[in-house]
Amino acid sequence: MEELVFTRPRYLKKTPFHYCPGCGHSIIHRLVAEVIEELGIGDKTIGVPPAGCAVLAYDYFDVDMGEAPHGRGPAVATGIKRILPDRIVFSYQGDGDIAAIGTAETIHAANRGENITVIFVNNSCYGMTGGQMAPTTLLGQNSTTTPGGRDARRDGAPIDLSEILALTQGSVYIERTAVSSLKNIIKTKKAITKAFKAQMAGKGFSLVEILSPCPTNWKMSTIDACRRIDETVVQTFPLKVIKDETE
Amino acid sequence: MGESNGKRPMTAKTNKGRIVIDSSLCKGCYLCISVCPNECIAVSDETNEKGYHPARFKNTKGDTDHACTGCALCAIMCPDIAIEVYRG
Ligand code: SF4
Ligand code: SF4
Numbered sequence A: 001m002e003e004l005v006f007t008r009p010r011y012l013k014k015t016p017f018h019y020c021p022g023c024g025h026s027i028i029h030r031l032v033a034e035v036i037e038e039l040g041i042g043d044k045t046i047g048v049p050p051a052g053c054a055v056l057a058y059d060y061f062d063v064d065m066g067e068a069p070h071g072r073g074p075a076v077a078t079g080i081k082r083i084l085p086d087r088i089v090f091s092y093q094g095d096g097d098i099a100a101i102g103t104a105e106t107i108h109a110a111n112r113g114e115n116i117t118v119i120f121v122n123n124s125c126y127g128m129t130g131g132q133m134a135p136t137t138l139l140g141q142n143s144t145t146t147p148g149g150r151d152a153r154r155d156g157a158p159i160d161l162s163e164i165l166a167l168t169q170g171s172v173y174i175e176r177t178a179v180s181s182l183k184n185i186i187k188t189k190k191a192i193t194k195a196f197k198a199q200m201a202g203k204g205f206s207l208v209e210i211l212s213p214c215p216t217n218w219k220m221s222t223i224d225a226c227r228r229i230d231e232t233v234v235q236t237f238p239l240k241v242i243k244d245e246t247e
Numbered sequence B: 001m002g003e004s005n006g007k008r009p010m011t012a013k014t015n016k017g018r019i020v021i022d023s024s025l026c027k028g029c030y031l032c033i034s035v036c037p038n039e040c041i042a043v044s045d046e047t048n049e050k051g052y053h054p055a056r057f058k059n060t061k062g063d064t065d066h067a068c069t070g071c072a073l074c075a076i077m078c079p080d081i082a083i084e085v086y087r088g
């Protein structure tokens, strides 16, 4: 008997993604939906999309979805979780959203130990608005606002938000992964599973930072964008478990 | 020990995998081609309604037919969930 071994996960609608070819958002959406399905939490999960390329995430996820003003995902997720503590609440944010405009909300949600999960998609630029420098842009990286490359003296150095969040009292699980290869995709799914499980067990704030290709603004082929993550971006943002106090 | 069921010559090794690519979802990123260990996917000459040359399942590796094992690596890599995998 022939068996269907891979298909669209239950909690993604059939709507085609609007993301560019080879965009990491598409892979990450699928992984989050697969984890929701495997953990059997589809009927009690509420997602909070960001401003940015993933602003339309509510068109794709087939679970309850809200929407947050730019950067305010963790604050909105806090409100939802406190009113509905039996729900599994995640915010989904890009690096411009979480590491620039939303820094305050994010740090304080982590510090309070809000029992929510944050999916932090780091593609080292502002994607939707056309590739401006984000706080996570690498030194030397060209962007529309750092022609010639980011310079630490002029533009500041890339900020490692995950390490900062790990210093807060309330964060329990923070890992940085990538979706640049099969191996990294599988690890990312494990990390998302662990983050959701931490929330299900009531442990506190969990976050997975995922290095994600943006071939369009990096002006690279899809395959070269994945290679850039594996060879270059990981030098600044190493893949690792940054904090794990879930045991 | 070789099989000798008389139905097919021993050289015709048949892997029992198959993928279906939804070419209307495909954006021609070709990440699937980059990860398939059995060279089973190629670029189509046709253009889809988005304007991309979609990936095409050819299921051959060199002279070998039915090269797809149904490992699903292409589908795990595909950003646009354009690939379904069957095995068995
Ligand atoms: S601009 Fe970058 S992040 Fe945005 S959809 Fe395109 S590839 Fe993805
Ligand atoms: S299932 Fe495996 S062998 Fe078949 S096309 Fe996909 S990657 Fe290649």
Ligand code: SF4
Pocket: B021, B025, B026, B027, B028, B029, B030, B031, B032, B033, B054, B055, B077, B078, B079, B080, B081, B082, B083
């Ligand atoms: S990975 Fe998916 S979207 Fe990319 S070329 Fe292959 S089938 Fe098309």
